[in-house]
Amino acid sequence: MKPNFLFKSLIALLLFGTSQSCLAHFAWVTTDSENRALLFFGESPDERAYKLPESLLKAKVNALTEGKKHADVKLVEVDEEDFIGRRSAEPVNPRATLATSLTYGNYHGTLLKYYAYHAGQVATDPPRLTQEPSEQKGSKQKVSAAKPQAGLEVIPSVSQRGLCLTVLWQGKPLEGVEATLMVGDGESEKSKSDRDGEAWFPPPVTGGGETQIAAIVGHEVDKEGTVDGEPYNNESHYATITFMHTNKEGNTEPREAATSAAANTHSAYPPVAEPVTSFGAAVSDGWLYVYSGHTGAAHSYSREELSTHFQRLNLSGGSAWEDLPCPRPLQGLAAATYDGKIYRVGGLEARNADGDEADLHSVADFAVYDPKTKTWTDLPALPAARSSHDVVVIDGTMYVVGGWNLTGETPGEWQGEILTYDLSQESGSWRPLEVLKLKRRALSVGEHEGKLVIIGGMNEDNDITQKVTIYDPATGQVSDFAEFPGSGMDGFGTTAINQGGQLYANGLEGVVYRLDAAGQAWQPVGELQQPRFFHQLVPGPGKALLAVAGTSDVEHLGDIEVLEVAK
Template sequence: MNRLLALVALLAAPTLSLAHFPWLSISDEAYPRMHFGEGLADTEYHLPESIGAAELWQSAIDAPAKKLAVETVEEDGFIGLEGEDPIEPRGRVTSQVVYGVYHGSKLNYYAQLFPAENPATWPQEPAEDVALQALLKVEGDKLVVTVLLNGEPLAGAKATLSNEEGEKSVNATASEEGVAEFAMDAVHDGLNGVMVMYNDKEAKGDLDGQAFTSATNILTATFNYSKEAAAKVGALESLPEAVSSFGAAVADGWLYVYGGHTGQAHDHSRDNLSNHFRRIRLDGEGGWEELASGPGLQGLAVVAHGGKVYRIGGLDARNAAGEDEDMHSVDSFASYDPKSKDWTELAPLPQPRSSHNAVVVGDTLYVVGGWKLSGDSSGEWQAGAVAIDLADPSAGWREVPEPPFKRRALAVSQIDGKVVALCGMTDEQGMSKQVFLFDPAKSEWSEGPEFPGRAFHGFGLAAWNLDGELYAGGMAGVLYRLSEDRQSWEKVDKFATKRFFHQLVPAHDGGLLAIGGASPEVGHTATIELLDLEMPAEPDEDENDTEKTASFHH
C-alpha cells in the first residue's frame, strides 16, 4: 500500500486512499479473469460498479479483436470478472474503464494481459485505440518495457514490477524512448505485472455532472512467464519474417528455408507469398544469409540430398491483395547447388502439386499427397505418389503404387527404410489421425499406429527421423516419438509455442529445432525453438483448442 501511494505521489497524481486497480489474468483452465485489488495477489476485494461493467477484448495478429463474454464470479480466493469460455493464450487481452471522478481528477484504468508463457510470442505492435499501454519483450537478462501514450513513448514514466506471490516489487524509470528495464532475476515464474501511472494536468471537463481538472491514467500490464518455455527459444536466430507453409532442409551444417506464406492466415495473394531463399549455420555462427531466390511459393516441399537442396512443387498466387483468389499449383522441380549458388530446373512433376510433402530414402525422393489448384477451382486431389532417383534425375519420375488414402497438409518422413505418411486433411474435408507406411522393398503400403490427440492436431504436422527414430508434433504442442516396437506413440517433449505448418530439423548438438509456422497462440511466427528430447514430458492435451483451419490453402 505504501509503495503504491508513494508512486502516485511521485507522479503528482491525486491521493488514492483506496489504491486498488484492475488486474487481468488467465486461470489454469484458460478462462480470462479480472479482479480489483492492491496487487496481483489481492484477489478478493469487492468489485465497484464501473469495474463490474468492464469489457474484455482479445486481439491477435491474425484475427480481429474479439469482445469476450464475461460474468461476475464470487468464490473463495477470487472475486471479479471471468470469461464464459476459455481462450487460447494468443495476442493480448485488454480492458479500459473510466472509474469516475476522484478528488477532482478523472480516473482512467487500462489493463492488459499477455497470456502466453513464451516471451517470443508476445505481440510487439501497439494495440489499437488504447491510450496508455506497454509493449514487453525479453532481451538477454532484461525485461524491456516500452510505455506508450497515444502511440508515442512516454519519457520518464515510473514503472513498478510485481508478481502474484506478493514478493518485493521493483521500480524503474523509462528513458526518453519510453523504455524501462528490469533484471530477469526479478521476474517470477508465473503471473507478473507492470504498473504505470500518468497524470494529465491538462485534462479538464465534466463526467456525469462532476467536474475534473486533471486525469489520472493507470496501467496494469500483466504477463505469464515460464523460464522453461523461454529457454527453448533462442537456440537459433529467429527467421527474418514470420512465415508458415514453407520448405526447410539441412545440408552440411546449414539450415535452408524457402518460400512460405506471410501475413494473416486466410489472406492468399502474391503479396503474401515469400520468394526468399535463406540459410543459417546450425551452430549459430553468423546470421541469416540471402541466397538466389526463385518463384514465390507456399505449400511446397524442400529436401536435401548429396549436399544439394531440392524444391518440389508448391502453390503460386496470381491475384493481388484484395482481389479474388487465383491460386495455382505448380509442377516445378529444381535443385540448388551451394557450390555454384545456382538453381537448376529438373524434370517437372507429372502433375502440378501443392500441400504435399516429400522425403528421401536412400537415393530416391518420394512425393506423397497434396492437391492441384487451378484458379478458383476447389482443388483436384492427388491420389498417387511419385518418386525419382536423385542419383539419375534425368530418368524422370515414376509412379509409386497408389496409397490407400488422399491427403494434403500431411507430414512425410521415413523409418526403417520405409516412407511414412502422417495425418493431414482428407478429400472429404475431414482431419485424419491415420499413419501409413510404404515399403520400397515390397512395393506396398501398410497402416501404422494412429497418431495421438485430436484429429485436427495432425493438420499441418511436421515429422523428422533423428538417429533412426521418428518424431512428429504440431498444433497440440506435444512432440511424440514412434515407439521402439513401432506400435504406438510416446510423448517426449512439449513445444514452447504450439505450431503447425512448421518444420522440424535436427539441431547442431542433438535434439530437434521447430522452425516458424503458424500458431493458435500468436498467428504466424518467426521463432525457432529447441526440443532437446532429454527430459520426458507429460503435458496435458489442450482440450480448449478449436478447429479453425479447414479453409487454409496451405
C-alpha cells in the same frame, strides 16, 4: 461492469425492430470466477437476475473438449440476489466450449429458438483455416466446432487481422447475417458475415487483464409450422457467445502493432528474415535452408504476401542468415536434401496483387539447388501441379505424398497418387506408386527403418485425421499404424523428421513424439515452449531437433526453437 445500453438497444432492434430493450432477453452460457458453468436468461451477459423461462429449466448444456468429446454438464437451479439461473456444482474444463440450444416457443406468430455458447479457448483462425487455401477461390472450409446439435453456431477467433465471428447454419457458412459485438464496457459494433460466414471486427483493445467479450447473431427462416398446437409463420434463431480475452503482457495496442516481428526467445539462433509459415526447409552439410513461404495476415493471399527469401544459416555458430537466389516465391511447397543438394517440389503461388481477390495456383516445379555453384537447375516437372503436400527421400528415392492442385476459379483437385523419383540417377522420371493412393493434404511424411511413414492431414471430406499409414518399399506392403497422438487440429499441419535413425513428429499440441524402437507406439520425448503448426522440424547439431518458424495460435513465427530430446 454495467450493461451497455447501446448493446441492448441494438439487440432489441435486431430481434423486434424496436428499441424496447426490456423485451430483448436471450439465453447465455458463461463461467464464474470458480470456473463453474452458468446458464441464465438476460438482456446481456452481465444481467443475470431475470426469471428463467420454462424452456431454460429443461435445456441441456454440453462441454466439448479436445476437439471431439461431448459431455453433459450437470446443472442445479439457483435463485440468489445477483444470479437467477442454473449453475454446475463442479468446475468445468477451462478450455472447454460450452453449448446449449432450446426452443423458447411461439412468440406472436414466430418460433423463437435460442443457442448459447461459451468458448473456453479461442483460436487464431476461423474453423479449419490456416494459411492453407480452400478448394475454391475465395471460399474457406468450415466444420461445426462446438456442439452436437444442429442449428445456428458462432465460433470466435482472434488474430493479427482482427476478431472474427464465424457463423454457421446447419454446419455451413451463413452469409449476410449481422453480428453485434461488445468488448467489455466499450460501445457495441456490428458487422455482416461474408460468403465464408465470417464477420470481422477490429482487433480487440482490452488493456491488461481478462476482458469479457460477448456477441449475438440472429437468423430468420421463412418456414411455417406449429409448436404446442399453435401455428407460426416464420422462425427466428438467435445465438449468443461469450469468451474472455487477454492482450499479451497487458498490451493495449491493436494486434497488428504487436506482431510486426517474431522474437527469438527459444535459442541462440537468429530468426528467419520474417515470420513465415507453409515454407520449405531442409538441413544439408550443417546448413539450414529455408525457402519462401507465406508472410501475410491470416486468410489473406497475394504476391506481396509470399516471402521472396531463400536463405541459409550455418548451424555451427552462424550468427546471420545468408540470402540465396529465390527464383519463385511460393507457399505450400516441400523441400528435401540428397547428396548435399537441396530439392524443392511443387508449391502454391498467388497471382493477384494485394487487395485483389485471391487468384491461387499450384505449380508443378521440381528443381535442385547446388550449394557449391549457388545455382538452381530445373528438373522434370511433376505430372500435375500440387501444393500442401510433403516429401521425403528414402535410399535415394524421393516420395511425394498428398496435396491438391488449385487452379484459380476451379475447385481444387486432390492428388491421390504418390509419386517417386530416383535421385541417384543422372536423369530420371516421375513414377506413381501403384500399391498405395491416398487423398490428404497438410500432412507430413517421414522415414523409419527404410519405410515411408505418412502422418495425419485433412482428407477429401475435409475431416482432420490422426491416421498413420506405412509403406515398406522392400516388400511393397502397406499397413495402418497407431494413430498420431492428439485430437482436433493436432493432425493438421504436422511435421516429421528422421534424426539419428529415429522418427520424430510434432503438431499443434506442442508435444514432440518419437516412434519407439519396436516401431509400435508414439512416445512423448519433449515439448516445445511455443506450440506451432505449419512449421518444420529439422535435425540440429548432435541429437537436437530444431522447430523452425510456422504459426502459433496467436501469430506467425520466425524463431528457431531448440529441443534436446529425452533419451
